[in-house]
Amino acid sequence: RVKYYPVLMFDEDITTISVPAVWELQLDDENEYTAYNGVGWYMTEFELPVSGAGKQFTLTFDAVDYYAEIWINNRFICSHENGYSKIEIDLAECAEFLNDGSNNLTVRVTDQDTSATTDFKIKETLAGFFHDSVGINYGGIWNDVYLTERGELKVTDITVNTDISKNTASVSAIIKNVSEIAKNGDAKITVYNCKGEEVGSADISGISLMNGETKKISAEITIENATLWELDNPYLYTAKVQILRNDTEIDMTYTTFGMTKLEANGTKILFNNKAVKFNGILSWLGNWEQISPRYDEETFTTQIRELKKYGFNTIKFCLVVPPDYLLDICDKEGIYVYIEYPIWNPVQTDAFFERAYSQMAELINMAKNHPCVVMSDFNCEMPSFSDEMKDLMTWCVATGMNIDSNRLFAANSSTGAQNIDGEIDFWTYHPYMNLLGFKDSARSIAESRNSGGDKPVVFGEYADYPAFADFDKVIAANGGEIPWNWTVVDDPFRADIYLKKLGYSDGQIKDIIEKSQQNSVEAKMWYVQETKKADDVAAYFITIIQDIGHSVAGFFDETGDVKFDSSQTTFLKETALLMEDTVLNYSGGVKTEVTPAVSHYSGVDLKNVSLSYSVTDSEGVKVAGGVLQSGVNINNGQYFTFD
DSSP states (O other): OOOOOGGGSOOSOOOOOOSSSOGGGSSSTTOOOOOOOSEEEEEEEEEEOOOOTTEEEEEEESOOBSEEEEEETTEEEEEEEOSSSOEEEEGGGGGGGOOSEEEEEEEEEEOOBSOTTOSSBGGGSOOOHIIIIIOOOOOBOOSOEEEEEEESEEEEEEEEEEETTTTEEEEEEEEEEOSSSOEEEEEEEEEEOTTSOEEEEEEEEEEEEOTTOEEEEEEEEEOTTOOBEETTEEOOEEEEEEEEETTEEEEEEEEEEOBOOEEEETTEEEETTEEEOEEEEEEOOOOTTTSSSOOOHHHHHHHHHHHHHHTOOEEEETTSOOOHHHHHHHHHHTOEEEEEOSOOSOOOOHHHHHHHHHHHHHHHHHTTTOTTEEEEESOBSOSSOOHHHHHHHHHHHHHHHHHOTTSEEOSOBSSSOOOBSBOOSOEEEOOOOOHHHHHHHHHHHHHHHGGGSOOOEEEEEEOOOOOOOOHHHHHHHTTTSOOHHHHHSOOOOOHHHHHHHTTOOHHHHHHHHHHHHHHHHHHHHHHHHHHHHSTTEEEEEESOSBOBTTBOOOSBOTTSOBOSOGGGOGGGSSEEEEOOOOOOOOOTTOOOOOOOEEEEOSSSOEEEEEEEEEEEOTTSOEEEEEEEEEEEEEOTTEEEEOO
């Protein structure tokens, strides 16, 4: 290919632009969305310090959407295709034309598009939900760019595999010689606890590598009295790998990890040898402030804490790859993560398959050391597999299992195709159906899925029961203006305007909107209750975490406030008392029977449990009550029906 000099290409005005950020929010004075699917040129300068003995530098782009071509001092360096993965440039390879001090950096970014003439058609790429389904395509350098000082022998790609039965962490890393001549050194692998205290180490001597050569090193570290990573105690260790020469550090990198064990056992999922049920919610990582998956850390942390408070323990990132720093937050806060990699009804061309095979392994690899990441699939809602797609899904699942042995994998989160030419860890289904039909179907769906062999069943997404948005509240939070996203995405149904035309008063309209949101929440919780009665369902994910322009079925509204009431979310708890969803009127003196049950997945057995009841009148005054059953023992992972 022609490595042309970008300095010759500029014949128009240059605009200052922020990085990291997508360009769509920076192309007008109002910083509102401006659709642009094409090419953007970035130019800046960076200072390169005078290197110390044996030091090199790495230039890293955490993510660029979509196709990046990079020059330094007008010399072509590399190209990279994928909107989620890192680009790392060892500047030692550019030494002949680098300057001490100021250096020019130029990046040409080409976005995906729906145009017939583009080389990067959205439906032929691993496009996320916003690009594809919502139609809000974004482009540019949306994640961090930074320069780090590294050694001539450089540590890359740390992997940690834990064995909680032996209290060991097996740590491996790839060492690369990035200098122009042969180099040698020693390595040290050290594990630290959350206080920064060393708990184990191993020395590896005599590493000798030619220019450009790589070598894998590994060691098994015993951690005495290891603390497990759990939701209520997300304990993190740190594995550090150093390259030493004459006991002087010349390179170092590290990763955090947790001591965990995850497995599918029949229809159950066991985490750290205890049955768990993943009570989850769907996230597309859609936020109008950034458009890209670059969430504000404080906002994301607050959302996790709110979700946990109400009983959720899992987030499913649907058709999107979360940035590493968001997974770090999930690790620290203690919430499980399901990643669904972004393949959604693609156009199955040779170009698509070539991209999927070349890019997917790197995306899987990005999340491998995060203890929060427990499940993944590679396709969404594909009704059936072509031969080529079945081969790809078989390869994706096998590759995932090889890269991350402590994660469960399936091929397709869907009501459709499941089987591949190899093993999967769980079945999936998307039971989008009305509540009345769902009540009678949840158990039969689970049983039907398991006809292919006993595995955990996962309801990958459902229960998107809609409601009217509180339009006045959203507009007020936006400074009295209609949010820009309402004009880009299909306008949400303005119930307030419609009802006003029908003659309803402001007070009546407010009451209707509040009731619709309450009904939505109650419907979601009834979906959850019926799901928990189908005990073969080991995980479920209701739609969706937050209202966005075209969807008002969120846990949070568009301003970030919680729409649920804690009294409505008891079914989400790890120990949930379940009842029939039938409401009847009874005449005085008539006998009635109920069959309460408990879904119990807290991790500990319950001893000497009592079941009591009370009846209250319309004023809340208790008119009857008592103990129905006592002395009951309920094991963790048990669905228990009271007599």
